[in-house]
Amino acid sequence: MELPFKKEINTELETNSVAEEFAKIISEGDVICLNGNLGAGKTYFVKQIAAIFGIKNASSPTFAIVNEYTGQKKIYHFDFYRINEVNELYDIGFNDYINDADSIVFIEWAELFPDVLPSNTIEVKLTLNEDNTRVIEINKNGRR
Amino acid sequence: MNILGIESSCDETSVAIISNDKLTANLVSSQEFHTKYGGVVPELSSRAHLQMVIPLLKDALKKSELRLDEIDVIAATAGPGLVGALLVGLTFAKGLAYSLKKPFVPVNHIEGHIFSGFLMDEKPEFPMLVLAVSGGHTLLLHVKSFYEIVKLGTTVDDAAGEAFDKVAKMLGLGYPGGPKIQKAASEGDPKKIKFPVADLAGRYDFSFSGLKTSVLRHIQKEYGPSLQIPEADRNDIAASFQYAVIKALIRNSERALKNYDVKTISIAGGVAANKALREAFAELAEKYNKKLVVPSMSYCGDNAAMIAYRGQKVFESGKTFTLGYNAYPSLPEGIFQD
Numbered sequence: 001m002e003l004p005f006k007k008e009i010n011t012e013l014e015t016n017s018v019a020e021e022f023a024k025i026i027s028e029g030d031v032i033c034l035n036g037n038l039g040a041g042k043t044y045f046v047k048q049i050a051a052i053f054g055i056k057n058a059s060s061p062t063f064a065i066v067n068e069y070t071g072q073k074k075i076y077h078f079d080f081y082r083i084n085e086v087n088e089l090y091d092i093g094f095n096d097y098i099n100d101a102d103s104i105v106f107i108e109w110a111e112l113f114p115d116v117l118p119s120n121t122i123e124v125k126l127t128l129n130e131d132n133t134r135v136i137e138i139n140k141n142g143r144r
Numbered sequence: 145m146n147i148l149g150i151e152s153s154c155d156e157t158s159v160a161i162i163s164n165d166k167l168t169a170n171l172v173s174s175q176e177f178h179t180k181y182g183g184v185v186p187e188l189s190s191r192a193h194l195q196m197v198i199p200l201l202k203d204a205l206k207k208s209e210l211r212l213d214e215i216d217v218i219a220a221t222a223g224p225g226l227v228g229a230l231l232v233g234l235t236f237a238k239g240l241a242y243s244l245k246k247p248f249v250p251v252n253h254i255e256g257h258i259f260s261g262f263l264m265d266e267k268p269e270f271p272m273l274v275l276a277v278s279g280g281h282t283l284l285l286h287v288k289s290f291y292e293i294v295k296l297g298t299t300v301d302d303a304a305g306e307a308f309d310k311v312a313k314m315l316g317l318g319y320p321g322g323p324k325i326q327k328a329a330s331e332g333d334p335k336k337i338k339f340p341v342a343d344l345a346g347r348y349d350f351s352f353s354g355l356k357t358s359v360l361r362h363i364q365k366e367y368g369p370s371l372q373i374p375e376a377d378r379n380d381i382a383a384s385f386q387y388a389v390i391k392a393l394i395r396n397s398e399r400a401l402k403n404y405d406v407k408t409i410s411i412a413g414g415v416a417a418n419k420a421l422r423e424a425f426a427e428l429a430e431k432y433n434k435k436l437v438v439p440s441m442s443y444c445g446d447n448a449a450m451i452a453y454r455g456q457k458v459f460e461s462g463k464t465f466t467l468g469y470n471a472y473p474s475l476p477e478g479i480f481q482d
Contacts, residue, residue: 038310039357043301057477060302060353062309063280064154065226068473082309091190092228128357130364 001025003122005138015041018136019048022124028073029101031118033110033141036126041134042108045124046077049106061108065092073104080109089116146208147459148215148240149452150197152233153225153253154280157196160448161208161215162456167263168208170442170449171200193232213244219455222250223472224280230471238467249455250469252479256450258287259457261410261437263449268408268437273400275393277421278413278446279305282350284396285480286404290457295480296400297348304389305415307352311359311385315378325382326418332379334387337362341392348396352389359385390424397425401432408435417444 001021009015026032026049034042043060050058054071061067061079069075076097083089098105098118110117125137151158157173173196205212220237223230234250241248257276261268272287282299302310305322312321317328339358342351359381367373373381397409409429415421422438429436443449 037360038314039353039360043353047301057474059299060306062306063278063303064224064473066473068227092226093190132361 001138003138003140005136007136009134009136012044015045015134015136016048019045020052022138023049023052026104026122028104031098031105031107031121033117033121033123034106034108034126035111035123037128040126040128042124042126045126045136046075046106046108050075050077066097074100074102076100076103076105078105078107078110080107080112083113086113086116089113145216145456146210146214147217147219147452147456148201148204148237149251149448149450149455150201150218150220150233150237151253151256151446151448151451152193152197152229153221153223154229154446156446157193157200157233158446158448158451159197159200159204160452161204161210162449162452163208163210167449167452168210169204170447171204171207172442172445172447173200190228190232193229197232197236212240215240215244215246217247217249217455217459218244219249219251219451219459221253221256221451222469224253224475225471225473227471227473230473234469234471238469242467247459248465248467248469249459249463250465251451251454251458252475253446253451254281254283254475255293256454257281257412258285258293258410259290259454260412260439260443260447260450261408263443263453264437264439266437268410269435270407271405272408272410273397273404273406273434274409275397275411275416275425276413277304277393277411277415279303279309279415281413281475282352282393284348284350284400286400286406291461293480295482296404297350297396299350299352300344301351301353302356304350304352304393305413307356307389308386308415310356311382314360314363315373315381317378317382322415322418325386326420328379328382329386329420330383332376332381332383334383336380337384339384339388341388343392343395348400350392350396352392355385355388355392386418386420390418390421393421394424394428398428398432401428401434406432406434408437410437410439412439412444414445417441 053073055069067077127135147162149160160170276283284297286294309321317324
């Protein structure tokens with residue numbers, strides 16, 4: 001997969017194959033931001049990637065704020081949806097998670113708190129269209 | 145025997161004491177508590193737990209008319225939950241255990257919920273079918289004894305309580321979503337809109353992500369782009385959504401009732417506070433002639449009473465733990481039999 005990447009998706013199977021290609025180009029230390037509305041498929045996308053790394057128990061981290069999975073890779077799966085202010089993130093040790101060079105970090109709703117993100121991230125933008133098709137866009141983000 | 149229970153897995157800090165098999169205190173931190181002791185800290189934080197745990201312990205001892213050195217066993221939630229939050233309660237418990245030279249018992253939060261029905265006067269009987277539903281979990285379990293728990297199904301994406309919160313937000317009902325949806329739903333027609341819920345054929349697993357998306361679709365289609373929803377319609381959407389969630393929970397539970405030996409049905413966790421869900425389970429229990437035990441409201445949300453209760457059972461099983469026992473963020477694979 002070459003970045004930037006953009007594809008229109010009609011079926012779950014197509015999402016799965018994008019996830020599979022994407023999983024090949026990410027590695028420990030990467031921070032992947034997932035943006036897109038409720039129902040766009042953020043959790044589903046992370047689940048597919050986790051499955052490729054042998055992790056079967058990935059699910060939505062909205063309530064827990066962060067889920068940790070260990071398979072062939074170690075994954076921190078964040079969700080900023082329920083966060084009210086930046087201090088809450090620092091208070092749960094966000095910096096420790098994000099600076100763990102042995103893990104891949106996924107962050108759903110990352111755009112809600114852009115200031116806490118490191119300078120180099122990969123953004124996966126998911127759009128759910130009116131006709132139930134989806135668009136997946138993946139970009140390298142260098143802030144500033 | 146006096147058991148101290150400490151819970152700090154997510155938002156709530158709670159301390160409870162069970163004294164000679166009787167619950168003598170079950171205190172949960174509240175906003176007033178925060179104001180009284182700490183002032184303003186982020187609602188969701190390890191610091192909030194840190195601030196609450198000592199005042200809660202002091203109040204719990206006072207309420208139980210016990211001194212700290214009269215505590216015999218110290219139990220605390222070890223996981224699953226937010227690690228930073230878990231560590232506060234767990235480390236505090238270990239510190240107490242070390243200084244008082246009393247045994248320390250780590251408790252699995254979900255197991256706390258599973259056996260929370262035993263805090264009621266009317267006790268469940270094994271084997272039980274337990275549905276543990278909250279903002280973070282949706283688990284269907286066949287519980288044969290205090291020590292034999294078989295996991296039948298779980299959510300493959302969103303937890304049931306999370307779906308409530310997210311749909312409440314879509315409808316502009318605010319947080320927490322459970323009570324808000326319940327209130328709106330009580331004035332709406334549950335059969336007005338047919339929202340589909342995924343049935344993962346023949347299995348006991350749940351999926352609520354698609355339901356969430358179909359509610360969103362419905363709102364966008366009917367009220368876009370302004371998304372101004374008339375109140376009557378809002379109530380109908382809330383009622384129809386709630387109906388769909390309950391239908392899925394009942395469907396899988398009924399499937400399990402047909403295939404497993406069950407004496408008691410029990411629902412636990414924050415979503416078990418939902419009135420319509422309680423009614424649906426009362427009907428299910430009656431249909432299959434099973435005993436139904438639903439914990440009262442104060443034992444549905446996160447609370448330390450269930451941690452103290454479970455802690456006592458684990459202690460009585462003879463299992464011992466070192467102070468090196470660590471917090472775990474996710475439900476460890478294989479902790480329940482498949």
